[in-house]
Amino acid sequence: MSDVLFHTRGRAAHITLNRPRALNSLTHQMVLRIDGALTEWERDPAVETVVISGAGERGLCAGGDIRAIHDDARDGDGDGTASAAFWRDEYRLNARIARYPKPYVALMDGLVMGGGVGVSAHGSVRVVTERSDIAMPETGIGFVPDVGGTHLLALAPGELGTHLALTGARIGAADALLCGLADHYVPSASLRPLVDDLARLPVHEALARHVQAPLPGELTEQREWIDDCYRADTVEEILRRLLARGRPAAAEAAETLLARSPTALKVTLAALRRVRRLGPLERVLDQEYRVSCACLRHPDLVEGIRARIVDKDHEPRWSPATLAEVAEADVEGFFAPLGERELGLADRSRTTEEVPW
Template identity: 70%
Template sequence: MTNETPTGEDHVLLHTEGHAGYITLNRPKALNALSHPMVRRIEEALTAWAADPSVALVVIRGAGDRGLCAGGDIRAIHEDARTGGTASADFWRDEYRLNALIARYPKPYVALMDGIVMGGGVGVSAHGSVRIVTERSKVAMPETGIGFVPDVGGTYLLALAPGELGTHLALTGAPVSAADALLCGLADHFAPASALPDLARDLAGAPVHRVLERYVAQPPPGALAAAREWIDHCYAADTAEEIVARLLASDVPAAKDAAGTLLAKSPTAVKVALAALRRARRLGPLERVLEQEYRVSCAALASPDLVEGIRAQVIDKDRDPHWSPATLEDVTPAAVDRYFAPLDAPGLRLGATASSQEVVW
């Protein structure tokens, strides 16, 4: 691949320069949200560049100044869930395969995680080998707010976060800053946003570690390190109901705020997210977790909360979802278990790799 290669409606721009391959997500008005054709094109490019000896590393970035990627195309998922379609399941199958490919990519995969990086945006960045955040970064898995559950390997990543930080982020959907993304293992380095154009350009002609030496800096302070005590205590509880009770009983205002945030989310999604995260800790490699997430996502597609959550947050924007069931207490263990049951349709099977391939910088 040489020079600029538009794909589809120019939603993914590809070009090579020097020894680097560049992927630019190019839907700035939609916060670079991922569509199915975009996912397929990224996979095609990565597969080609992996076999191309002239490409030594890959850089992924977002067009515009608002963020790398805000996730998948939620409106399309809403229509699919509302009409009982299968397009979302097909999209997720290819998207999760892409996430696994990124995690085991044989060359440095540099993700510029500037601005908003949420949902599917985390999937195309946080599995990479070199993940750079800036003072503008807001990294989140906000799925419980739309009646969905963290996916794209999000439960794998959050399960690896120190203590119960990942549980807090998975259930509340709270965004984190650069320092907190570094603390949680969602990123590797901080660089000022103003430096990213030069950093990306320099990667075309120098090894990754040499470029990082010139641009990496200390991030502004985060908030989660000082909150570890109450987060680890409250989110270590066995059930979502007990987590809420501990948060409300805390004398820390931020804990009470977290309880209010959690209680505003889909009760079913909160309970399924908690179960998914804890199961992920026992599943082993990313591939097994992605297979579990595929089952969960397909089950969520048939849930009334997904349609209602997207309606309230994205379609009508009244921010007043009516969840069913309406409370955590009304969500039964059987209802949660349904999300993890084998699928009637073919599921997702990925080759097992215990860890990413060795990447030489």
């Protein structure tokens, strides 16, 4: 059985990520096949809408195949590796989804993490359910949010995106809508009827039959302390403010940060602050590619995946082990130009008109 399935039904073309035992995690071949299908459907006048979903009951996609990335980073030389090649095509796909000229409907039901965010949250129509569980948890494995995640999180209100990027916190439907990671709430029981309607109706008419208001989330009530703490210029100051806040949720966030890779935290914060000056998604993806390639050469990526996924002892030995040991020059190195190995999306980007679906 193929890892990604394609079919058309009425007005809609469908992508189904089909690795349910692996939480539909993305492989390089899956990325290439999705890109090829999008090319075909873009030229097909019979296809008016594209819909992406995940097989099984657990979610759309829990990210990329990080065990393969672990092996590649451990055994490769950090230059021209399989992971870098995968990210190159994955990030290009993320940019393509964001600029796709036809409605791209992402059914963000269940787990949607890392690369799963990349193939869904850049779409023009993003649907969440009461089962949605969305996160960018990269700092927990010694990595930095990618797939355009820093772009999306930098656009979230206040410092909510900074909080989510640094802690990797998981959010549900209402908070995804608040943060701009989703557009519509549809109960999971209505997803199949929604898909049926997309086969015969324009997207806005199909959505109107099923969209509801979600139950309240958590972040709205936490905005005050999140914005105050995370607007600080350094991770050290963010931690100090969280610990001084006197709120259980703030203390829990501080405890989470203290368990994350110090290097990944500092690079993530620097990336988010830079994103606000970069502008279009393509420029952000170019930056993320530089950072991701640098992570391949840093010991924390292999160690983080080892501790969480391979050995599952959940006791990573970060290097450096403390925030104080991570020098500013070390952080700057993650953003160094790659020369001929640059992703170069910004050079090839074009301006497209926004289409009201």
